[in-house]
Amino acid sequence: TPMIETEKLYKTYQLGEVAVEVLKDINLTIHQGEFVTIMGPSGSGKSTLLYLVGGLDQPTAGTIRLGGTLLSGLSDKEQSIMRRRQVGFVFQFYNLVPNLTVEDNILLPLLLDGKKVKPHRERLENIMETVELSDRKDHTPRELSGGQQQRVAIARALMNDPEVILADEPTGNLDSRTTEEVMLLLSKINREQGKTIVQVSHSVETAAYGNRIIQVKDGKVWDENEGND
Ligand code: ADP
Ligand code: ADP
Numbered sequence: 001t002p003m004i005e006t007e008k009l010y011k012t013y014q015l016g017e018v019a020v021e022v023l024k025d026i027n028l029t030i031h032q033g034e035f036v037t038i039m040g041p042s043g044s045g046k047s048t049l050l051y052l053v054g055g056l057d058q059p060t061a062g063t064i065r066l067g068g069t070l071l072s073g074l075s076d077k078e079q080s081i082m083r084r085r086q087v088g089f090v091f092q093f094y095n096l097v098p099n100l101t102v103e104d105n106i107l108l109p110l111l112l113d114g115k116k117v118k119p120h121r122e123r124l125e126n127i128m129e130t131v132e133l134s135d136r137k138d139h140t141p142r143e144l145s146g147g148q149q150q151r152v153a154i155a156r157a158l159m160n161d162p163e164v165i166l167a168d169e170p171t172g173n174l175d176s177r178t179t180e181e182v183m184l185l186l187s188k189i190n191r192e193q194g195k196t197i198v199q200v201s202h203s204v205e206t207a208a209y210g211n212r213i214i215q216v217k218d219g220k221v222w223d224e225n226e227g228n229d
Pocket of ligand 1: 020
């Protein structure tokens, strides 16, 4: 089943007088359970595509469906709820809240959603076990290594049990050993929990953990397996 569908998707940034057409007529389908890597030159629109798909940014034209729901048909408030429940975001620089503990960082999407922690306690414990950070739950991010911080971010992304994980260069700030650790974790989450994962990456090594590569170039998308989009 299609998890992410874009149709005639355009994104143009207006820089003063100049219109920069970043994405042009993107028609893309990503199915449930896929682990997709978006690759392409710097500035080609990889992050833009990821953020559009996750509802963090609005397209100039065209439509995006997430789990069958048309994003443009939703109000701002509905979009924000959709984002929190259906999508977990992972960023290159982790985006953790520095003065919150590991546990509270992981609980953040739940707390922002106004949910009570108690009914989700067991889920929290399971997630902390999955990312192997149970013994670090009372630490703050600055007490952790980069790889551990990214594992907290991945745990946070899982907290609302979303269908989709969107990761913007999740290992861009990590050394090769830690990169492997984080990629194995994402791969495990994809295989064992069936989460659809879309990552932006520069590296062929990290793309190898996924099962499909999409190239963004000159505003277009090229599917490595099928040739053209
Ligand atoms: P990538 O992730 O492939 O490096 P981005 O999606 O970040 O590329 O950016 C694609 C293009 O859009 C770049 O030329 C960038 O400068 C431009 N761009 C990105 N975000 C904005 C913005 N908020 N305002 C104006 N231009 C932007
Ligand atoms: P607001 O809409 O009030 O600005 P945000 O949605 O930006 O709040 O969330 C605030 C913090 O919580 C951010 O640091 C963000 O990374 C994190 N967060 C919220 N929802 C998610 C999610 N679904 N996955 C990962 N992190 C999230």
